[in-house]
Amino acid sequence: MEPLGEMSETLPKIYLARHGETEWSVTGQHTGLTDLPLTAQGELNARGLGARLKGLHFTTVLTSPLQRARRTCELAGFGENAQAASELVEWNYGDYEGRRTADIRKERPGWRLFRDGCPHGESVRDVAARVDGFIARLRAIKGDALVFGHGHCLSVLGARWVRLPIVKAGVLLLSAGSLSIVGYGHTAKEPVVHLWNDVGHLA
Numbered sequence: 001m002e003p004l005g006e007m008s009e010t011l012p013k014i015y016l017a018r019h020g021e022t023e024w025s026v027t028g029q030h031t032g033l034t035d036l037p038l039t040a041q042g043e044l045n046a047r048g049l050g051a052r053l054k055g056l057h058f059t060t061v062l063t064s065p066l067q068r069a070r071r072t073c074e075l076a077g078f079g080e081n082a083q084a085a086s087e088l089v090e091w092n093y094g095d096y097e098g099r100r101t102a103d104i105r106k107e108r109p110g111w112r113l114f115r116d117g118c119p120h121g122e123s124v125r126d127v128a129a130r131v132d133g134f135i136a137r138l139r140a141i142k143g144d145a146l147v148f149g150h151g152h153c154l155s156v157l158g159a160r161w162v163r164l165p166i167v168k169a170g171v172l173l174l175s176a177g178s179l180s181i182v183g184y185g186h187t188a189k190e191p192v193v194h195l196w197n198d199v200g201h202l203a
Contacts, residue, residue, distance in 0.1 A: 014147060029100055
């Protein structure tokens with residue numbers, strides 16, 4: 001694995017941290033706007049992220065306002081300088097909040113979140129527009145940035161960062177407490193993924 005400090009020194013990088021474990025991330029229930037706390041393991045996940053990021057400097061730290069992301073940010077050691085960003089909240093799952101994909105597919109065979117969206121929640125177009133607006137904000141930041149967010153929202157961010165259609169976000173899985181990095185290749189016109197779903201720092 002390429003050490004974090006040996007990537008591009010001239011173009012900014014965006015570090016993406018998914019929040020630590022919650023009860024519903026263990027059971028596989030869709031957790032959108034339900035404001036669940038971290039489990040004890042989730043707090044360990046967050047401290048592991050802090051150890052992984054120790055010594056790195058970020059000009060901007062942004063976090064979802066939901067407590068599982070905010071608490072991860074705090075336990076990782078970045079809460080003091082973090083700004084809340086409403087664009088980072090998780091997908092609004094509407095009628096599918098708290099439900100598992102396997103159970104949803106029993107009544108709606110073949111359902112795919114990144115293609116079909118959620119009834120009475122956010123559509124694919126809604127989420128794409130929200131994330132695209134946030135990416136424009138990230139591209140304007142000078143220096144490296146650190147973002148604390150949620151699995152599906154950050155998967156969309158990863159796909160849209162490299163200009164893929166949102167349906168492709170389904171292949172960019174993220175584990176609780178994982179770290180990913182997006183940035184640029186040789187120029188700022190070449191968005192790339194440097195690292196995805198790294199969990200080597202987790203106990």
